[in-house]
Amino acid sequence: MTLEQITFIILALIGLTSALMLIIQKNPVYSVLLLILHFFALAGFYLLLNAQFIAVLQILVYAGAIMVLFVFVIMLLNLSNEEALKDPFNLRKIIASIFGVVLILQFGVFFFIKAKDDLNVTISPNSIEAGSIKKISEVLFSTYLIPFEVTSFILLVGIIAAIVLAKRKFE
Amino acid sequence: MIPDYLAEFFGNKFIGYLIAAALPLFLWILPYALYAVYAERKVSAFMQDRIGPNRVGPKGLFQTIADILKLIQKEDIVPASADKPLFVMAPYVIFAGTFAAFAALPFSSIYIGSNINLGVFYIMAVSSFSVVGILMAGWAGNNKYSLYGAMRSVAQIVSYEVPALLAIVSAVMVIGSLNLNEISEMQTAYFWNWWIFGGPVVGIKKFLLIIPMTIAFIIFFIASLAEVNRTPFDIPEAESELVAGFHTEYTGMKFAMFFLAEYGNMFVVSAISVSIFFGGWQSPFGYLGNSLGISWLIPVEQVFWFLFKGSLLVLVQMWLRWTLPRLRVDQLMTVCWKYLTPYAFINLVLIGIITLF
Amino acid sequence: MLTEFGKVLIFIFLAIIFVALAFIVNRLIRPARPTREKVLTYECGENPIGSPWIKFNVRFYVVALIFLLFDVEITLLIPWALVYKEYGVYGFIVGFLFLFILMLGMLYEWRKGDLDWVKPEVKPKDLKTVMEEFEKEYGKI
Numbered sequence: 001m002t003l004e005q006i007t008f009i010i011l012a013l014i015g016l017t018s019a020l021m022l023i024i025q026k027n028p029v030y031s032v033l034l035l036i037l038h039f040f041a042l043a044g045f046y047l048l049l050n051a052q053f054i055a056v057l058q059i060l061v062y063a064g065a066i067m068v069l070f071v072f073v074i075m076l077l078n079l080s081n082e083e084a085l086k087d088p089f090n091l092r093k094i095i096a097s098i099f100g101v102v103l104i105l106q107f108g109v110f111f112f113i114k115a116k117d118d119l120n121v122t123i124s125p126n127s128i129e130a131g132s133i134k135k136i137s138e139v140l141f142s143t144y145l146i147p148f149e150v151t152s153f154i155l156l157v158g159i160i161a162a163i164v165l166a167k168r169k170f171e
Numbered sequence: 172m173i174p175d176y177l178a179e180f181f182g183n184k185f186i187g188y189l190i191a192a193a194l195p196l197f198l199w200i201l202p203y204a205l206y207a208v209y210a211e212r213k214v215s216a217f218m219q220d221r222i223g224p225n226r227v228g229p230k231g232l233f234q235t236i237a238d239i240l241k242l243i244q245k246e247d248i249v250p251a252s253a254d255k256p257l258f259v260m261a262p263y264v265i266f267a268g269t270f271a272a273f274a275a276l277p278f279s280s281i282y283i284g285s286n287i288n289l290g291v292f293y294i295m296a297v298s299s300f301s302v303v304g305i306l307m308a309g310w311a312g313n314n315k316y317s318l319y320g321a322m323r324s325v326a327q328i329v330s331y332e333v334p335a336l337l338a339i340v341s342a343v344m345v346i347g348s349l350n351l352n353e354i355s356e357m358q359t360a361y362f363w364n365w366w367i368f369g370g371p372v373v374g375i376k377k378f379l380l381i382i383p384m385t386i387a388f389i390i391f392f393i394a395s396l397a398e399v400n401r402t403p404f405d406i407p408e409a410e411s412e413l414v415a416g417f418h419t420e421y422t423g424m425k426f427a428m429f430f431l432a433e434y435g436n437m438f439v440v441s442a443i444s445v446s447i448f449f450g451g452w453q454s455p456f457g458y459l460g461n462s463l464g465i466s467w468l469i470p471v472e473q474v475f476w477f478l479f480k481g482s483l484l485v486l487v488q489m490w491l492r493w494t495l496p497r498l499r500v501d502q503l504m505t506v507c508w509k510y511l512t513p514y515a516f517i518n519l520v521l522i523g524i525i526t527l528f
Numbered sequence: 529m530l531t532e533f534g535k536v537l538i539f540i541f542l543a544i545i546f547v548a549l550a551f552i553v554n555r556l557i558r559p560a561r562p563t564r565e566k567v568l569t570y571e572c573g574e575n576p577i578g579s580p581w582i583k584f585n586v587r588f589y590v591v592a593l594i595f596l597l598f599d600v601e602i603t604l605l606i607p608w609a610l611v612y613k614e615y616g617v618y619g620f621i622v623g624f625l626f627l628f629i630l631m632l633g634m635l636y637e638w639r640k641g642d643l644d645w646v647k648p649e650v651k652p653k654d655l656k657t658v659m660e661e662f663e664k665e666y667g668k669i
Contacts, residue, residue, distance in 0.1 A: 029310055033257070036303055047533050055533075056289050056296045057603050064299030065596040068329050071306055072589045075322060132288060133349065137607035141615060145622065151604060152629040155597050159633035162593040163640060174535070188535050192542045243550075246559050251567040252576075263547050270543035274536045285535035292606060293536075314569050314576065326588050329595040336602045344609040420570055424554035428547055501644070504591070509638070512598075516631060520624065526613060527620050 008048060015041035028074045032067060039063045053133045173282045192284055195273050199478065204434040205235045207482075211489050218493040245423035250313065253420060257311035261304050262421075262428035268300025269435040276442050277352040279452045279473035290349040291339050291443060295332065298398065301436065302328055305417050308429070312420035320416030323406055323500070328398055330507045335394035337515035338387045341522045342366060342447050345380060351443070355451025362455035367448040376525060383522045388448045390515050392484075395440035397507070399433065402492040406500060441484035445477065452477040594637065601630050 018037040025031045039062040046055035140148050173194070178187030209224065209232070216223025224231030249258055272294045274284035287293055302325055309321020346354055346366060357371055358364045367384050369377035397404035400416075413419075418429045445451060452473035460468030498506065569576045605623065612619035653661075 029257075033303070033307065047531070052287070052289060052533065053607075056293050059299060060292075060296040060603060061596075061599055064296070064302060064332075065329065065592070065599045067299075068302065068325055069589070069592040069596055071325070072322075072592045076589050133607055133610060137611040140607050141611065141619065141622065148604070149622070149625060152601070152626040155601055156629050156633045159594065159597050159630075160636060162597070163590065163637060185538070188538045189542060192535070192539045196542065196546060243554055244558055245554075246561065246566075247551075247554060248562065248566050250569045252569050263544055266547050267540045267543040270546075271536060271540050274539040284539055285532045287532040287536070292603075312569070318581075322588060326591050329599075330591055333595060333598045333602065336599075340602060340605050340609045343606065344612070347610060347613065349606070349610070423558065424550055428550070505644070508594075512634070516627065516634075520627065523612070523620055523624070527617065 004048060007044070011041050011044040011048070014038075015045075029071070032070045032074065035070070036063050036067050039067075053136050172286075174284065191282075192274070194282070195276075195278065195284065196270065199278075200270070200273070200431070200435055200438075203438060203478075203482070204431050205239065207434045207437070207485060208235045208238070208430070210486065211492075214486070214489045215493045218490075239427065242423055242427045247423045247425065250420050252313045254311040254313065257307045258420070259425075261308035261311060262425045262432075263304075264307060265301050265304030265432045266428050266435075268297055268304060269432040269439065271297045271300065272439045273435070275351060276439070277355050277446060277451055278477055279470045280352075280356070281470045282474070283352050286350065286352055288350050290351045290354070291343075291447070292349050294439065294443060295336060295339070298328075298332075298436075301432070304432075308421070309417035312417070314420055316413045316415075317417050317419045320413045320419070323413075324400055324417060327400070327404060327406070327503060330504065331394040331397035331404075331511075334390050334507060334511035334515045335398060337512065337519060338391035338394065339443075339447070341387050341515065341519040342384065342391075344519070344522050345370065345372075345384070345526050346447070351446040351451065355446055355453060358450040358453050360453075361457065362450065364453075365448065365450040365455075376528075379525045380522070383518050383525065384448065386514065386518050387522070388444065390511055390518070391447075392444060394507075394511060395444065396488060396491065397503075399436045399440055399488075401437070401488050403495040403498050404503060405492075405497055406503065437485050437488055438481055441481045441488070442477070444484055445480040449480050450476075597633070598630075601626075 015038055018034045018041065022031050022034040022038065025034060039058060043055045043058040043063070046052075046058060174188050174191035177191050178184045181187045181190070212234070213223045213231075215221075224234035227233040227237045249255060275287055275290050275294050277283040305321050305324050305328075309317045309319075309324070312318070343349060346357065348354055348357075354366075358366060359371070362368070364371045367381070367388055369380035369384065372380060406413075418426060421429060454472055454476045458469050458472050460466060460472060605626070608619075608623040608626070612623055615622070
């Protein structure tokens, strides 16, 4: 096995375990911390694919900002005891599990029937170039210029929506 | 580069790079932290017209060594109501975050832990490690003041990351690189080639750049003070209201780790300022090694200048700590969102226009 | 192959080893005699009362939200800052539009008062009102 494969397996184990523990965990603060561990594992995957910029962005935005947001929400809602989280309404669980099974089936079809032969992807040697920040900026200014500008509109909508919702919900 | 040389010398990359990584830890962070604590106490004593530590060794020079020897023998108390796994993990996370940032600092032209192209951006990202650590410590203590200190600390760090990043982006617009080693290399020769003085740009542009670059530095410096929770932004550990903030429950060696990480972070933010605005490891007046014709002296001088400039900025942080009173929470948010961020925005546009023409 | 990020991993690994070693040395030479008083939460020296779980101000949440959006924005600006010079005025205008739209968002927040933190509402009385109140209560001095 090469070093890359070993790293991949370790990262996959960390990622899967943390994701699983995150759902099973009853303590919301532990859940958030496991979520961050999961994000770090994802950042590791990006690094394996030579997408350095995306990996650092993943850590900065997800492990930094999103995590802080979640922690503040937990503190705000005061979810210290898991009793508050118990959902007496069982129909929701049933619907959720149906969707879950459908999703797993979909993945199964995708991985074992459709993309069976495409799984052995080798990283092309010029992918180090492609993942570098300079390359990303060049692509961002030529091919993806309009999505780039639209992003700012989406962020603007996000800012306004966040404020309006926060005001209505909590005040 | 020293890391590659060591990797070749030991014949094993892992061992070579591990030893290379140990260099800044044992040769710089530990002695620096010891004497930074001592300097902090002496500076505060000088400002308040006291003598400061003066018993252990000449002029109290061995005071912090005695302190660390004491801390290492102290009983390690974990409160019964604390969340034990998180309580133990928090110092690891905080110190790992601080030390990971050292990986991208160029100590000289022949030593940089990891020459990543994303440089500053990467350092800002790993600072989220410390945010996680602070939250873990504050929450695990199971104590009102720790939790409140941690929440305040996190709100403050994330708020001030916005102007800090904006100031860095505006500097990067002129520089055109994020790699701290490359940035340092550009500011070669004399001090008027530092980016704060317009960098190695020629013509009228250089003089036009001086003011916006100075503003960018000031914004970054103020924001970095808040990022490391130093006065005037120390409400997260305001002694008079929150006991000791997020590390109230910690004792002995664990407490020492928080201390080490705090002083390490002070140096990291200073080193970023030095690398971007003050020439990094470049000497301000040319190298003695060049004029004497001794080539091995140059890297030594570079290490000296980098550490000297960094320590000088750390000293400014201490000076400010003992000069300025603490800000209130609402003032803190006002400074960040109503002053620093808009100014940083305007500065960014200004720099953009200047570099364009 | 060891990439540059592999070296970062070595740095983190070394940090963990260092902290672990420090704790092990500490464990070997320190005393460990916990008593009931010692393992009580220290808090501020008094015996702790009640749970540390208090409801936090909604402002913390709003700050985190605003930060999240600005963070995403700045990370998108970094690629722009690196290469806009090569595109000249066109490149600058592209980034400026992006910035301008977000500045609108910030102005909106400013107008709506979401950038204000709660201020202490009790203002200390000035000397004159204090004197007047005193005189009303106890007669002229």
